[in-house]
Amino acid sequence: MKAVAVIPGQANSIHLAELPKPSIHEVPNGRGVLVHVLRVGVDGTDKEINAAEYGQAPPGYEFLVIGHECFGRVLEVGANVWELAPGDYVVPTVRRPGCSFYDRIGQYDMTSEDIYYERGINLRHGYLTEQFVDDPEYLVKIPKGLKDVAVLLEPASIIEKGIIQAHEAQRRFKVWRPKKAAVLGAGTVGLLAALSLKMKGFDVTSFGKQFGVSPNLDLLEALGVRYVSTNDLSIREAAKRFGPFDLMFEATGYSPVVFE
Structure with missing residues (x-):
């Protein structure tokens, strides 16, 4: 299976790589979801990773598949997946949990760990490939009416997080x-x-x-x-x-x- 990857630490190393075709059985307890990638957004983060400014390969690999803005369609689900079905449109999230308190309660973006895990950015392969498998916890179901703009959901989520954090910081004053x-x-x-x-x-x-x-x-x-x-x-x-x-x-x- 083809994928677009970089060699971390080596500037301008972007190239076409090969990955094994994923299987729903890679996710334990029958919770795997196989997704066919339809669209991937490429932004400044990908440019910086290709410039070797940051990014690490997953354990066992010399390269990192890039791509963190993704939109796809479900091809197959495991026996214990009830949230999604083949044919559903999805957008995957990017951050994956580490070991901090925030990671354990699902607030991955607020991790206090020095080491972090992000698909297509650090220690986890990204979505600029043909297919991927993930747990439904990290897949957002998309209504068909939004499929033409859904690839923008990841950058839009960053903006919403920033606005929410501003309100969280200021609400203590009660009068903001x-x-x-x-x-x-x-x-x-x-x-x-x-x-x-x-x-x-x-x-x-x-x-x-x-x-x-x-x-x-x-x-x-x-x-x-x-x-x-x-x-x-x-x-x-x-x-x-x-x-x-x-x-x-x-x-x-x-x-x-x-x-x-």
């Missing part, structure tokens, strides 16, 4: 009623963040270096999001004009920009 939000970065994650915040009722200002005509800026305008090019106006000055911002979402990949 956020109304204005700033999104730093107008790439794919920035667009999804702006869309999510706009749908939640925020007055959203998006910051980026782009100016003129571009598909991203057209989308922001269609969403009713204010766009500010930092080539024309600094974040500090824009905050004075359009803020103060109750929530700032950093989507540039360079977090210190938030503190400008």
Whole structure:
């Protein structure tokens, strides 16, 4: 079975690899689900892994199959799988549990361990392959009406987690009623963040270096999001004009920009 992989620690090592065809029996207790991959998103994380900035191969392998944004269709299920059936559409999650307290209660993304496990990122093969097998715990069933956009569920989940964490941190004050939000970065994650915040009722200002005509800026305008090019106006000055911002979402990949 073909897969796209990199050799961790070796820059620009992306290549076509071979994997054994997976079987539902790889998951114990009759809980295996065989999934045929339909779509995989490739993003900056995959680029950074191919540049050897991070990522480790699973035990017993010299390569790491990349791909963590995935959409597929169930081909076969084990005898004790009741949540899914052949023909169902699914999106797999990425993080897998380690040994910390948070891992044991299902909060894998909040692990306190130095070693973490993520499909296509660290110590677990990803989804840029023909098929994979997993436990239904890590598969999200997708309605047929969402199948054309479901591959975006993984990046959208990152955005929702960020917004939820902001609310969790602030709710202790009891009086926090956020109304204005700033999104730093107008790439794919920035667009999804702006869309999510706009749908939640925020007055959203998006910051980026782009100016003129571009598909991203057209989308922001269609969403009713204010766009500010930092080539024309600094974040500090824009905050004075359009803020103060109750929530700032950093989507540039360079977090210190938030503190400008």
